[in-house]
Amino acid sequence: MEIRTMIxxxxxxxxxxxxxxxxIHAKAKRIILDSHSIQYPDSIFDDFIGQPDEVFFKHIYENLDKQKNPYQSLLQEKNEQFFELIPEMKLVEGFTAFINEVRNRNIKTALVSSTSTYTFGLIDKHFYLADLFDxxxxxKDTERHKPFPDPYIKALQTLPxxxxxxxxxxxxxxxxxxxKEAGCKVFALTTSFRTEKLMEATEIFNSYDEIAEKVLF
Known part of the structure; x- marks a missing residue:
């Protein structure tokens, strides 16, 4: 059976x-780190993609004078900087057409992210995303976040x-x-990482047009 008939x-x-x-996340973090003269290479941002900002700043905090730079303070500063940078953000190319076609076909959808509710709220005010998803x-919805399977398990159970x-x-x-640890098939987009970093995915795609060809047409 073809995958488009199963999904x-x-x-x-x-x-x-x-x-x-x-x-934008990386730029905001870099501004905050530089403002506190905290030295880290840009490569550290890639290590924490997909994880909450709190995890990133806790990691930074472990190597700082804890009385001088509590991670909560750094996190708040980053959130404020991120808010200022949101006008620079764009939707991923092809997402709008893809999600509209998915909704037209009555395919159920969920947004599953480790981002904070606060940060999502900022993004949602700019792009009006919430109404696109079931x-x-x-x-806030799970105690453990990505790379643990809990967010996807929660989505599978809740939707269901x-x-x-x-x-x-x-x-x-x-x-x-x-x-993958939640048992799902994963289609990886090469928007943030090179292909060799995404090899654990079920399939790898360079664009939403390629995914649409696989699952919709």
Whole structure:
């Protein structure tokens, strides 16, 4: 049986899958680190793609004077900087046409992200995303986040949906690991990482047009 006849549910990650936000997150973090004279190479941002900002700043905090730079303060500063940069953000090319076609075909959808509810709210005010999905899973909905499978397990149980009829669209190794460990088929977009970093995905795609050819047409 072809995959397009099997799929009735699609789960979407947020950053790098719906919004091209990873460069904005990285820029905001770099501004905050530089403002505190905290030295890290840009490569550290890739290590935390797909994980909550809190995890990133806790990692930074472990190597700082904890009295001087509590991670909550750095996180708040980053959120404020991110808010200022949101006008620079764009939707991932092809997402709008793809999600509209998915909805026209009555395929169930969920946004499954480890981003905070606060950050999603900022993005939603700019792009009006919430109404596009049957279910929203954000950081507050699970105790453990990507790369653990909990966010996708929560989505499967809540919607509900079967792994046999669901695909997940992800862009990062952390997200792929999370979805695969939940038992899902994972389609990886090369928006944030090179192909060799995404090899654990079920299939790898360069665009939404390629995914549409696979699952819709």
């Amino acid at each position: 009735n549910t699609i789960f979407f990650d947020l950053d790098g899958v719906i919004v091209d936000s990873e460069p 279910l929203l899973i954000t950081e 949906a079967s792994v046999d009829n669901t695909i997940v669209i992800e862009d990062s190794p952390n997200g792929i690991k999370s979805a």
